[in-house]
Amino acid sequence: MVDETESVRALRLGVAGPVGTGKSSLIATICRALAGELRIGVITNDIYTDEDARFLRSAGVLEPERIRAVETGACPHTAIRDDITANLLAAEDLERDFAPLDVVLIESGGDNLTATFSPALVDAQLFVLDVAGGGDVARKGGPGIGRADLLIVNKTDLAPYVGVDVPQMVADALQARDGRPVIALSRTDAESVAALRAWVLGVLDAHRQGEHVPQDPGPMAPHFHADEEHPEGGYVHSHDEEHEHEHPHPHPHPHAETVAGR
Numbered sequence: 001m002v003d004e005t006e007s008v009r010a011l012r013l014g015v016a017g018p019v020g021t022g023k024s025s026l027i028a029t030i031c032r033a034l035a036g037e038l039r040i041g042v043i044t045n046d047i048y049t050d051e052d053a054r055f056l057r058s059a060g061v062l063e064p065e066r067i068r069a070v071e072t073g074a075c076p077h078t079a080i081r082d083d084i085t086a087n088l089l090a091a092e093d094l095e096r097d098f099a100p101l102d103v104v105l106i107e108s109g110g111d112n113l114t115a116t117f118s119p120a121l122v123d124a125q126l127f128v129l130d131v132a133g134g135g136d137v138a139r140k141g142g143p144g145i146g147r148a149d150l151l152i153v154n155k156t157d158l159a160p161y162v163g164v165d166v167p168q169m170v171a172d173a174l175q176a177r178d179g180r181p182v183i184a185l186s187r188t189d190a191e192s193v194a195a196l197r198a199w200v201l202g203v204l205d206a207h208r209q210g211e212h213v214p215q216d217p218g219p220m221a222p223h224f225h226a227d228e229e230h231p232e233g234g235y236v237h238s239h240d241e242e243h244e245h246e247h248p249h250p251h252p253h254p255h256a257e258t259v260a261g262r
């Protein structure tokens with residue numbers, strides 16, 4: 001009998017969120033929870049290093065060859081949204097080298113609140129916040145918080161130490177997201193890991209059935225780029241086509257350059 005799942009391209013899942021919120025750890029958690037039943041590959045994006053890939057390889061959650069690094073140059077969000085070539089090539093290489101894969105997880109470089117993946121690169125995306133970033137972050141909104149397919153409120157085990165009310169933070173997030181899903185996660189809380197596992201399996205099933213439609217959370221909000229050579233120490237920049245040429249300073253984003261670890 002032909003297994004229909006074999007003919008469908010791997011589900012590509014993006015993981016974005018501010019620096020240090022736990023994106024690599026979350027990918028390790030997904031791999032631990034699902035590597036026994038799914039064929040998984042991972043692509044990491046770092047600015048100048050392959051540190052996240054090395055962390056994941058050393059975590060021993062997947063064969064090291066299934067974890068590849070894209071070095072993005074100065075602006076990590078560019079490689080997941082504006083010029084996705086390096087990531088697409090890395091995903092296609094991984095899918096070809098380990099065919100058939102069920103899921104390819106793509107971690108964005110740690111950035112700010114505004115970075116989101118292009119729906120041309122990923123089928124669905126998770127946005128990761130953590131309680132240590134403050135209970136009010138979920139209320140601040142932005143494309144990832146508001147419209148990613150899943151919002152993770154991470155490191156809930158730290159909530160008592162940083163004085164954050166997790167149910168309130170989740171309620172604020174649900175309100176900011178018009179009811180789209182939110183999972184309060186700690187890698188030490190088995191129930192929350194089970195909820196994450198069930199969400200991934202649900203999206204994979206919808207993807208295989210042809211019922212999943214990739215959503216675009218929207219372009220990055222205007223944001224500040226520090227630049228020592230600029231008279232004001234930096235400039236506000238937008239990735240919105242309409243505004244892109246309003247800035248007096250040339251666009252500094254180098255294109256994603258290297259696909260390392262191949």
Ligand SMILES: Nc1nc2c(ncn2[C@@H]2O[C@H](COP(=O)(O)OP(=O)(O)OP(=O)(O)O)[C@@H](O)[C@H]2O)c(=O)[nH]1
Nearest residue numbers: 018019020021022023024025110155158186187188
């Ligand atoms: N207490 C606790 N710490 C966590 C949890 N998940 C991750 N961490 C810690 O948070 C720190 C940052 O985790 P990473 O997974 O490296 O975060 P990241 O978002 O990938 O970081 P960048 O790639 O630098 O943006 C590490 O010290 C992790 O051990 C969690 O559930 N609970």
